[in-house]
Amino acid sequence: MFSGHLPEWLDSFPALAVLSLKNNLFNGSLPDSLSSLETMRILSLSHNNFYGSVPDLRRLTNLQVLEMDNNAFGPQFPLLGDKLVTLVLRNNKFRSSIPGEVSSYYQLERLDISANTFVGPFQLELLSLPSIAYLNISGNKLTGMLFENLSCSPGLEAVDLSSNLLTGTLPKCLMSNTNDRTVLYDRNCLEETNQNQHAPPFCHTEAIAVGIVPEGKKHKRVSKAVLSIGIVCVTFGGIAIVALIFFIIRRVNFKTKIKSPPTKLISENAASGYTSKLLSDARYISQNMKFGTVGLPPYRAFSLDEIVAATSNFDTASFMGEGSQGKLHRGQLKDGVLVAIRSVKMTKSYSTQDFMHNIELISKYRHRHLVSVLGHCFECYLDDSSVSSIFIVFEYVPNGTLKSWISDGHYRKSLTWTQRIEAAIGVAKGIQFLHTGIVPGVYSNNLKITDVLLDQNFTAKISSYGLPLLSNMGKVGQGNHSSGFKSSSINKSVKNEDKSDVYDFGVILLELILGRTIKSRNVKTLKDLLQASITADGEARRSIIDPAVRKACLDQSLKTMMEICVRCLVKEPAERPSIEDVLWNLQFAAQVQDAWRGDSLSSSDGSPISPLASRRMAFHH
Known part of the structure; x- marks a missing residue:
């Protein structure tokens, strides 16, 4: 019957290996201090009232069991290490796509993400993970096409694919006559199955809409409501005024909901217009999945004061090297994040507007396996506000x-x-x-082995690729790139x-x-x-x-x-x-x-x- 929020002082137990809080009344969001318990092997938070985002748990490299079912966590899939054996996220409020890294959890034996609203492609590689024994993805909005000749792990004992938007043919490896394996797959759009399925158009429509009610159906509901109110007014004249007021209030709220844009996740999926080919490709990775796995702060513009403070006024101790694309300094932001800052002196006068198109492009270069750009800073001349220097802020590897x-x-x-x-x-x-x-x-x-860096977890990141801003500066007299990003x-x-x-x-x-x-x-x-x-x-x-x-x-x-x-x-x-x-x-x-x-x-x-x-x-x- 424990209740209330978890305290921040959990990190005062640096040797903690097992933490089980399940079946209590805890609420609120999880403290960031959980991220520093690097010795943790088992973390069980099931059956509480927790909500909100899960802290970045990738530093918990020993974590093998994570149980978070029956809470209200979400919306993004948690950032985790790849040594998990058991991962249970059942019955929460996750509504993102599933990161591609999950298909490389080769020690994973039990995966349960059921009863959420996960969207995007179902990763077929999950069926063939070498250790997987229990896989439950039921009750989500996962799309994709199954194929008859897909491989399954020989140790797979239970699979529940039901209530998603899957199409195609159930793999033979799941249809094999074995008493040791339970397979559920109803309420999808699969062909020639013994379990109840939707018609194929259902999955296609739902995949595009991602749960948004079509406009026609909304108007139809309103018409029925009007008709019902009319009947009530005729039959019960005394209640008509109250019912009319109630209807007007609901109508105003309804219009407000229509005018309000859907969440970013829904609009992105709806706008993407998945074709049948993309839905059927087992190796297709959605844009949400690619961007969702970076685990970096949002791209932003830095002030010159922040750049100066991060590098201790460009102290020589922070100097990392110099090439034709300027000097590189190591820095630390106020929140403790380590960064690499490239400073480029401009030989000509350029206004900030000249660079904004390139800034828009480089803000998209964020991926787990790229040295990502965190932001930029322009230093301008006081007399005409033209750009004298540009500082590009990268993650530090x-x-x-x-x-x-x-x-x-x-x-x-x-x-x-x-x-x-x-x-x-x-x-x-x-x-x-x-x-x-x-x-x-x-x-x-023009990739070379020297262009690949390794972070603290030995994750490979490409450090030298065609960054538009620096490539375009090369065209205006800055010379070739040496230790930076390439044309x-x-x-x-x-x-x-x-x-x-x-x-x-x-x-x-x-x-x-x-x-x-x-x-x-x-x-x-x-x-x-x-x-x-x-x-x-x-x-x-x-x-x-x-x-x-x-x-x-x-x-x-x-x-x-x-x-x-x-x-x-x-x-x-x-x-x-x-x-x-x-x-x-x-x-x-x-x-x-x-x-x-x-x-x-x-x-x-x-x-x-x-x-x-x-x-x-x-x-x-």
């Missing part, structure tokens, strides 16, 4: 470049094989966002333009596999070496890779990575895979590596005895 974490012979500071795959997946997701997640798309970014091709109608970044990614992948920096003139020779080793035996493959990861690298995972790398480095751009296909196969390599639990679980050829090993994902053109 503390762990240096990806290049510094491949061995190059120094094994003490080297990423594991699993970390290298995760870094490659991060870079691929960043490229995918640059190509498809913003309009106009950004291509030909790139933005949305040009050039055939296979996206394949330039795929090639650059192949070079990065080659360096991750071999564990050393590679000069451009040697790429073809080393690509041919990888090609030959793919058809050789496992020992031949291992003999050429980075010795730092040779022992812990599963052969099936290594072979998949080599195949991806070779395909990315094909001479003809048209024959290179799309970034989506690259990402798909990287995730497969991660799954088979993660499913491996040591030599005792491996067959004689080094492949895991697991259904995942047979699930080879072919490249599509």
Whole structure:
């Protein structure tokens, strides 16, 4: 029967590992101090009256069980680490899309997000997570098309897909005659099923409207109300005046609701006009999902005083480097957030209006796998208000470049094989966002391994891409970019333009596999070496890779990575895979590596005895 708000002093127990508050009467929002309990393994808040946003829990890297059911949390999906085993968000007020990171929770055994209003595509990869045993997404507005030949995890015991907006055919793996598996899927728009389904137009209409009542139906309701009042007035004359007043009040409220715009989430989904192709594509990621996973403060304009205070008046201790695009300083904002601030002196007089279009563009460059822009500041001349300097504020990424974490012979500071795959997946997701997640798309970014940084969680972030503001300043006499953001091709109608970044990614992948920096003139020779080793035996493959990861690298995972790398480095751009296909196969390599639990679980050829090993994902053109 505990009640009231949770206290802020929870962080005074830094060694706390289990916190269970379920079945009480707590209310209010959760304190931010929860975010600092990094030793937490189990957090259970079920059956209370909590509400509001969930604090950022990504620092809780040991968290395995999170139970938040039967509260009023929302609207955004919580920011979490990827080591969860149990995640229960049932019966809350979440109404965002599901972040793409959830499909990479390879230790996840139980996922229950039922009885919310989650929207956007259902991630089909959740069915095949290696550890998943219980999956419940019922009672939401999730869209997407199921396919007959989808794979399911062999340990999947219970699946509830009911009451969503799913179309297509129920996968065979869910229809298999087994007494150990429970599958519910009614009240969708699936074909040829034994459970009750809506007609296909229902899911299409609901997916576009996301729950908004069509105008025609609203007017119809009003007409019925008018008719009812008319009958009441004729029959009960004495009550007519009261009923009329009541009706007028409701009518005024109703018009007010019509004039009020829907929430941002609903309007964005309704305006997106999902086509059947997008709804059916298992790899499609909604815009809400891409932007929702950043976990950064909103983009804003900084004052010059804030910039000066953050850098201690550009103290030499904060200096990080200088290139043709200006100086780079490390800084700390008032709220404690670390930032990197690039200062660019203008050689000509430009008004702030000249830059506002570019500012609008760069404010969209926010993604988990990009070094995102947090804001800007203009310093102007007093006489004519023209711009003398521009300060671009970026998030600070503390762990240096990806290049510094491949061995190059120094094994003490080297990423594991699993970390290298995760870094490659991060870079691929960043490229995918640059190509498809913003309009106009950004291509030909001239990516190198030195352009990829690692944050405190070793999440890979692309630091050097075609930032419009700095690219355009290069055109007005600022010279080439060196340590900053690069000129790139933005949305040009050039055939296979996206394949330039795929090639650059192949070079990065080659360096991750071999564990050393590679000069451009040697790429073809080393690509041919990888090609030959793919058809050789496992020992031949291992003999050429980075010795730092040779022992812990599963052969099936290594072979998949080599195949991806070779395909990315094909001479003809048209024959290179799309970034989506690259990402798909990287995730497969991660799954088979993660499913491996040591030599005792491996067959004689080094492949895991697991259904995942047979699930080879072919490249599509």
